[in-house]
Each structure stands twice: as structure tokens, then as C-alpha cells.
Amino acid sequence: MPATQSVADRLLDKKKTIKKERTGKLVVYTCAAIIILTTLAITLFLVLRGIQAFVADGVSPIQFLTSLEWNPSRSAEQGGPVYGALPFIVGSFAVTILAALVAAPLGIGAAIYMTEIAPSWGRKILQPAVELLVGIPSVVYGFIGLTLIVPFIRENVGGQGFGLLAGMIVLSIMILPTVTSIATDALRSIPNGMRESSLALGATRWQTIRRVIVPAATPMLLTAVVLGMARAFGEALAVQMVIGNSRTIAESLLDPTATLTTIITLNMGHTVPGSTENNVLWSLGLILLVMSYLFIIIVRFLSSRRRFS
């Protein structure tokens, strides 16, 4: 606002203000419309591209989802190429669930420590630590996994080093801060009166945490874990660097395997756009999209059950 224009001017110049009001509204509404359009466009484009393999190339969706064999270059004499995505689907779920099994107790534990136990200096160290962990780029996690965790596993546990275990460790460190920060918010939103009433009844701090605070916050704590899992499921490069990328299902923690994201990462650039092999990769992308919608539905369901907000 130019300094020459007084408040009175602004109030009296109706025509100008109405015009500005309209322009402003238009700009803001356009931004909102762009958000909607982008979301719809992503969904539409990826669905259309993802079903190409089934519609245009005749890949059987059932075989795609259930077959264990992924061999796009198999010769015609041997029965032609097969596109079974099950190993990658299993790989994605396995690594996600394993990472959550590590990160959930640690993350929630850290959140409880931060909200219920820590002296103020403890919080002052842990809070920035968690925020910094969120900020570390995923390729750096992958790089650390590749140069530190993989050799460590190879020398001390056995196997090649590349595999499910390495993927699990890298991903659990990656999603730990996500889980911690959301769980911290959840615990902070529990009204203080509940803590005080419980302590006033003679309960110890641990009893209060276990019987009062955690049950009250359960839906929100689960939300934290689910959001962490969503992150793990979609993570591409860090996992790709450590998981070994074999096309088979891992039989033990030390076996290499692959996930949906790693196969897309590795092959999208090397296949010819429009070929069946390329189209099938888009179908893998479609699975990722569907899964992220599913995670949202789960989060919605959980947050509808939360009791405090």
C-alpha cells in the first residue's frame, strides 16, 4: 500500500477496492483450482498409462499380480516374456513392515520420552536431532547404507550384505523421525488434566503412560506409524542402493530382493516408451499410486477415531 493513500482514501474509493478484491479472490481461487487439477491429472494420467499393459498389450492382470516370474526378455520358444510382479509387491510390503517393526517402538518411545519424561535439556537435544534426521536426503541414507551397513552385514552376519536386512535398517532410520515427530504431536495433544488426575490417584509415571496416555493416544500413534510406512513403501533410491535388486522373493533377511520402486527406478530409463516392458513398469507405478491412496484411507479411518484434537 503506497504511503500516500490514507485509510480514508481506501475506504472511499469503492470502485478500486472492489476491483482489487475481485482480482485477489480470482488469484487465490486459481491457486486452489491448480491444486485440484494437479491431483486429478496425476491420478488420471497414471491410471491411463498404468492400464496400457493390460488393455493394449494383453498382459493378464491376474498373472501380473500373482506370477512369481519376471522375465521380460524370455524368448518366444520358451513361452515369451512374462511379467509377474508378485516378488516386487512382496518385497515392498516386507521391507515396509520390517522397517515399521523397528521404527514404531523406537519412534513412539522417543516421543514418550520427549513429552513425558525428558528434562527440558533432553528435549532441547532430541527435538533438533529428530528434525535434522527428517532433513537428511534419502540418497545420503542410501549412500550410508551402501558404504557402512552393507559391508558390516557382509562381514558380521553373512551373505552378500545387499538384501532385506540392509533395506530394513536404512528404511527404519529414514522413517524414525517421521514416526517420532507425529507421535510427539499426538502425545502433546493429550489434555494435561488426564496426566494430573492419574498421578493424583497415586499412579506412577509409567502407570500413567501405559494405562492412560498411550491408550488415549492410540489412534494418533497408529497414524504416525502408518504415515511412516507410507514413506517407506514409496521410498525409491535409498532402498535401491542396498536391497540387491534380484527378481526373486527373499527367503531370509539376508537374501537380496527388489521392491516396486527399485524396479521402476532401474528399468524405466532403459526400456523403449510404448513397449510392453515399459508399459508394465507404469503398471507398477499404478500400484504405488493405489497404495498411497490406501494409506490415506487408513489414516482417515484412524483420525476419525481420535478422541482429542
Next chain:
Amino acid sequence: MNKRWTDRLATSVFTMIALVIVAVLAGLISYIVVRGFSQLDLDFLTSPPSSFREGGGIGPQLFNSFYILVLTMLFTVPLGLGGGIYMAEYAKPGKVTDFIRTCIEVLASLPSIVVGLFGLLVFVQLTGWSYSILGGALALTVFNLPVMVRVVEDSITSVPREQKEASLALGITHWDTIRTIILPAAFPGILTGVILSAGRVFGEAAALLFTSGVTTPRLDWANFNPLSETSPLNVFRPAETLAVHIWKVNTQGLVPDARDIADGAALVLIIAVLLFNLVARLLGRYVHKKLTSAK
């Protein structure tokens, strides 16, 4: 004394967990710093990478990272401001608002590789730009937009209601109130959010693999014509960023000193993220002080 004992046990378990997390962070950062420190020198930061021999640098990658970051912010900040203002000021409770909220949620939870695939489809194939900086920046805009909208909305809603009402009561229109009263008051929060999300964009790689590509053409640093193929400023050239470079030298290691390059590049990336974090905190605190306390 059983229950007192379990209480103490629980306390020590939680303390242990906290210590483990801090130790992991300290371990990770010192590992990167110790490994990468010997790599960092001016030559490494400015010279172009070599494809087969030792001794390549990360100059073009570093430039590309910042260039894409600036472009992304150029798109994200106005869009995010508009979207955030809409959500905080104009959205009426109802189906449309719920729908937009769902859209933001969907965008925020999309894996970055899916955003990359969308970018490949739209900004690379449909537009015919092939791999380009512009495509990469637009994909990162999609990736960053939901964060930006939320930051703006949160900052605006945390502005005291009275401040807004006082302005409206003076007869100032809604838009002028937003522009002259609400946005300045929300500015520190928005600024902090912008800087933090810049850190996120700087380290992002998966969305860029398929949009800005994994190569950088030979650049002529004296060429400032943005339409020329060898100009660093050309937005239609492919560009490999620092994060993508780390991934590439590790997985397709054609250079013998891939490990050293990755060490150095990872350190640069971490320093950048730490800097963004620190600047966001300090600047946020400074602006907050400047705007709230008496002069």
C-alpha cells in the same frame, strides 16, 4: 516397591531410546563429515565430473541443484501462498473444501518416484521438452506444493483473530486485510517454512531421475544466452543435480574414485541441509523478534 521399580525401569528404557536416536544422528553426521572432509576443496566444488578417469568434481551438479531449487521456489511460493490463503481465508466448510483438503493430502503422500513418473509423462513426453531443468522444477513444484500450502495455512491461522477483525472493523476490505495485515503477521512462519522446504527440495532425487535426467551437457560458463544449448542458464537442457549424482556414481560406478566423489558430494548435501535448517531457525527467530517486539 514393585511399582516404583517398574517405573524406574520404564524411565531408563525410554532414556535409552532417546540416547540411541541421538547417537544414530551423531554417528551418521560424523561419518559423513569425517569421510567427506578430505574431499572438499575448491577444485572439487567447481570442476566438472569426469566420466571415466579419477579426479572429477561436482561443479555443474552443484549449480544445477541451486538452479532447480530457485526455479522450483519461483513456482511453489506464489502457488503455495495462493493455496494457503484460500484454505485459511476463503474456504467455507463443505464438500469443496473437503475435496481440496483431500487433494493436498494425496499430493503430500505421493511417493516422490510417482511424482517423477507423472513428470516424465507430462513434462518430458507430452510437452516434448525431453529431459529438462524446467520439467524437473515443475515436478518438484508438485512435490513441494502441499507442504507449502500447509505452512502458509498454519502461519495464517496462527495470526490472532483480533488483528484481522480490527482491520475489517475499520472498513478495510478482506483482500487488503490479507495483504497488509495478515500476511505480514504470518511472514516469519511462512519464511521458515519456505527455507525448510528448500532443504527438502535440494536433497530430492527420485522425482528428478525421470524429469531433469541424469546427465549434464558440457557447459560454457561464459555463455549467458538462456537459449543456447551450452548455456548453464538454459532451462530446456538436461541437468543432473547433486543428489542424483550421488545415486548415479554409486550405482553405475564408471569412475574409479566413485566412492570419494560420493563422500564429498554427500558432505556438501548435508552441509546444505544443515545450513537451510540453521538459517530457517535464526531468520525465523530474528524476523519474529523484529515484527513482534517494540523497536
